Amino acid sequence: MSVLNNSRPAVDGATSDLLMDLHVKYIQALDTKKNDLEYWLTEHLRVNGLYWGATALHILGKPEALDQDQIVEYLVKCQHENGGFGGHIDHDPHILSTLSAVQVLITYDRLDAINVDKVVDYIVSLQNEDGSFSGDSWGETDTRFIFCAINCLSLLKRLDDKRLNLKKTIDYIVQCRNFDGGFGSSPGGESHAAQVYVCVGTLTILNALHHVDADQLGWWLSERQLKNGGLNGRPEKLEDVCYSWWVLSSLSMLKRAHWIDANKLTQFILEAQDSETGGIADRSGNIPDVFHTNFGICGLSLLRYPGLVPVDPVYCMPRHVIQRIGLTDKH
Numbered sequence: 001m002s003v004l005n006n007s008r009p010a011v012d013g014a015t016s017d018l019l020m021d022l023h024v025k026y027i028q029a030l031d032t033k034k035n036d037l038e039y040w041l042t043e044h045l046r047v048n049g050l051y052w053g054a055t056a057l058h059i060l061g062k063p064e065a066l067d068q069d070q071i072v073e074y075l076v077k078c079q080h081e082n083g084g085f086g087g088h089i090d091h092d093p094h095i096l097s098t099l100s101a102v103q104v105l106i107t108y109d110r111l112d113a114i115n116v117d118k119v120v121d122y123i124v125s126l127q128n129e130d131g132s133f134s135g136d137s138w139g140e141t142d143t144r145f146i147f148c149a150i151n152c153l154s155l156l157k158r159l160d161d162k163r164l165n166l167k168k169t170i171d172y173i174v175q176c177r178n179f180d181g182g183f184g185s186s187p188g189g190e191s192h193a194a195q196v197y198v199c200v201g202t203l204t205i206l207n208a209l210h211h212v213d214a215d216q217l218g219w220w221l222s223e224r225q226l227k228n229g230g231l232n233g234r235p236e237k238l239e240d241v242c243y244s245w246w247v248l249s250s251l252s253m254l255k256r257a258h259w260i261d262a263n264k265l266t267q268f269i270l271e272a273q274d275s276e277t278g279g280i281a282d283r284s285g286n287i288p289d290v291f292h293t294n295f296g297i298c299g300l301s302l303l304r305y306p307g308l309v310p311v312d313p314v315y316c317m318p319r320h321v322i323q324r325i326g327l328t329d330k331h
């Protein structure tokens, strides 16, 4: 059953509104900024940016705001012979951009445009002897890459591939668990909310959430909320809108989303909006970007902000898409 039905906190008494139309315009304008230095500096993140923008638009209920055919045509050009996707045309393939590309194509129901078998071959080739996954053929390992691999294979319904050893993957994630209940990027790594999200997400998809002490981890996650309502990634750090997603989605999977103050977090996210250009920043007063815009909007969706399309806390995609492909029994 859905964790959303019984554990999402409801919002009431919000004092400022979500600037939905302005955020749609902000996302639409991103691709027209080709003369900006920033556009070129972030070239390696272009496919990820497409995922953040397209997801935010879907959650805002405006999936048609970007040209679907153009997006699909572009993504097809980013797929390599080995099946992986680069962050932009002619960029080396990486698991991060491969997941983003697959998420966008599934969201638009256009998986038919690519060679799925090759994507699976690519991801399987990244599994290491210890069960972890590397981000690319250069071999760097991180729990984020494990989640990307498992998430992507789950979306493609290929977790039953005989070449995989998922028991070892679960064992590896369990080794990354710390005494405080949190998870790090590798065994012995400091607990961090983003790493908690990827580890709890991986265990959720692999039906192995029993390895988590939900009360202990739920407490650690709820301690991330500061007086101003915002959430940080680990103790003594600044609050940041993107942690609205990492922390709240983890709490949702643990069925403890009600352990934080939903109204205060809602206000914190809304205050980080840019009321002139649209878009959401990491915190109030800073320059918005598409990454924080997406995770702010997805956070508000988990908080049941009125008028937003429900988001899935594991896959960070519209819930109706996850339902359409029949994955809701995963959590």
Ligand SMILES: [Zn+2]
Pocket: 240, 241, 242, 243, 282, 292
């Ligand atoms: Zn952030």
